Amino acid sequence: MPLFNDQIISMYGCGMTDREIRGHLEEIYDVEVSPDLISRVTNAVLDEVREWQGRPLDKFYAIVYLDALRAVYPQTRVQLCIVRMVRNSTKFVSYQGS
DSSP states (O other): OHHHHHHHHHHHHTTOOHHHHHHHHHHHHOOOOOHHHHHHHHHTTHHHHHHHHTSOOOSOOOOOOOOOHHHHOTTOOOOOOHHHHHHHHHTTSOOOOO
């Protein structure tokens, strides 16, 4: 069961809801999981998650952006509008008010 718990925690960490996790487990593993099980597994790491979320942050973080699409996949269509590229990239960023 620990490996199964790791899968649940991984999906939770990716931002999936309890309902999405249940649906995914049913689709992939053909197993029905109770909402209570999902809650118990995710609640087991809540203290650790809160500690990580409350950690002190550095003032600046360096970001390196590497684009190897042209070299590896020359037929790839690339988003050239910088505004749309930034919008699409920021959906993966967590925002917290200061």
